[in-house]
Amino acid sequence: xxxxxxxxYLKDDQLYPVVLTDEQNFVLQMxxxxxxxxKLVDHPQPAVNLFEKKKE
Numbered sequence: 001x002x003x004x005x006x007x008x009y010l011k012d013d014q015l016y017p018v019v020l021t022d023e024q025n026f027v028l029q030m031x032x033x034x035x036x037x038x039k040l041v042d043h044p045q046p047a048v049n050l051f052e053k054k055k056e
Contacts, residue, residue: 005032010047
């Protein structure tokens, strides 16, 4: 497997990899190239729900 972006799904605080067809994976890889350079992290990151309003 080559290095590249991976699509993940968050359900009940667990991350699951999403299986993509070759065509879907190609589109994902091309789309992520628009955001290069990507920052890689070597430790878990907390999930953030961007749809919830920030409570202040």
